Amino acid sequence: MANYSHLHPEALKLIERDAESRIIWISNRRWIGYPQAAAILKKLDRLLVHPRQTRMPNMLIVGNTNNGKSNLVDKFVGRNLPDENPCGEHIVCPVLKIETPPSPTEASIYSEILGKLFERDPASSTNAKRMRVIKVLREIQLKILVIDDLHNMLAGTSVRQQQSLNMLKYLGNELQISIVGCGTGDLLRAVSIDPQIQNRFPPEFLPKWEMNKEFLQLLMSFERLLPLRQQSALHERPLAAKALSMCEGYIGELSMLLNSSAEYAIESGEERITAEIMNNCGYLPPSERTRMASRI
Ligand SMILES: Nc1ncnc2c1ncn2[C@@H]1O[C@H](COP(=O)(O)OP(=O)(O)O)[C@@H](O)[C@H]1O
Ligand SMILES: [Mg+2]
Missing domain, CATH: 1.10.8 (Helicase, Ruva Protein; domain 3)
Structure with a gap:
């Protein structure tokens, strides 16, 4: 041989x-492991076991496009798949990953979350969608919401940007979950307009x-x-x-x-x-x- x-x-x-x-x-x-990916995965694991509190730690994963951000968070999601929880009423889903929808608005992001969970999406108003999202995410005991290509959500006018940032703050506070956003350098520039967000979303880098x-x-x-x-x-x-x-x-x-x-x-x-x-x-x-x- x-x-x-x-x-x-x-x-x-x-x-x-x-x-x-x-x-x-x-x-x-x-999947090929490398030191920076291992370091970020370790920090994500730590977020997952962080006790719930009013101000949960968050994270941004920042890097050029095609440099492994989505693969990295998929690896993390794959390690923390939902539990069918046959004895309970709802699945237990500690980590949920969504993509930023095209032309993102608050309502379309809520629809994306509900769609990922195969949940009914109230077509009526943003308010109704928001209430439904809060209810569903509480039921599945979500700990971490991963938003891929978050820079797309934070593109657009500054009014739009501020609305999206407010939504992130609201979800984080209301549900006591950590939010992990992946994106390019634009993401860092976008969060810098809101000092509160900037302080609460420390960046981890996947450099070239x-x-x-x-x-x-x-x-x-x-x-x-x-x-x-x-x-x-x-x-x-x-x-x-x-x-x-x-x-x-x-x-x-x-x-x-x-x-x-x-x-x-x-x-x-x-x-x-x-x-x-x-x-x-x-x-x-x-x-x-x-x-x-x-x-x-
Ligand atoms: N850890 C890894 N092991 C092997 N291939 C990888 C890894 N990370 C990324 N890749 C390769 O790089 C491509 C782009 O990665 P991706 O995570 O989609 O980048 P980004 O989300 O930063 O644009 C993937 O399709 C895959 O082929
Ligand atoms: Mg990607």
């Missing part, structure tokens, strides 16, 4: 399979990746999960530097680059990722895509 010591047991399971099934497997979602020990470790983790029969040694300098410059520091781009490269490596029979394969696999770095778009 060949030496596959470069692989994770999960990748090892299918390494002898044909090209087709390995390529399909590559596009599966996967740089060339350091953590990045090399990340490359090793990716390599272990790509079902290639030869070792690529992605963490060795020239290849690591090339990967970083192509992905421009975003984990989502790195994932796309390595997936495309791995597919190409399988199809071509090379069975490992090289600089040449990164160039030829069809992946375009984000700034290259922007440049192409501007020429059309």
Whole structure:
């Protein structure tokens, strides 16, 4: 048997399979832990066990788009799935994640919450929706409301912004829950208009990746999960530097680059990722895509 010591047991399971099934497997979602994600998950765990009180601690998770915010909160949600609570009247749902709806208003956010819980949505008034949301979230004993892409909620006129911020404060105070918002740098600018919110929503950052020990470790983790029969040694300098410059520091781009490269490596029979394969696999770095778009 060949030496596959470069692989994770999960990748090892299918390494002898044909090209087709390995390529399909590559596009599966996967979670790779890294130090900053672990640190934020630990803080989220702490929020979850925080005793209820009038002023609950909150959190913002701030980072560029495509740098792992949604994946991180999904991981947290996945670890805290609702309990069917067969003996009780309601499910027990400690963590609920919603997306910011397009053209967000107070009413549409309440509808989003009710929709996520498959609850009846009173079509009548914002007031009715608000009352229903409070009632339902109390019944399921919510502890943390995660709002993804919160920067979209806080876009728009300053009146709108203030309304959204007031809603967050209201939900937090009324239900004694923590609110976790994910967003880009715009989110930080938006909350800065309300000092009370700014103080109560400390930011945690997912910065762009740089060339350091953590990045090399990340490359090793990716390599272990790509079902290639030869070792690529992605963490060795020239290849690591090339990967970083192509992905421009975003984990989502790195994932796309390595997936495309791995597919190409399988199809071509090379069975490992090289600089040449990164160039030829069809992946375009984000700034290259922007440049192409501007020429059309
Ligand atoms: N921890 C992780 N492990 C593996 N891949 C990840 C991880 N975090 C992000 N990714 C990849 O990056 C992509 C973008 O991540 P996402 O969380 O959607 O970014 P954001 O919400 O910041 O825009 C994901 O689709 C996934 O391919
Ligand atoms: Mg996202």
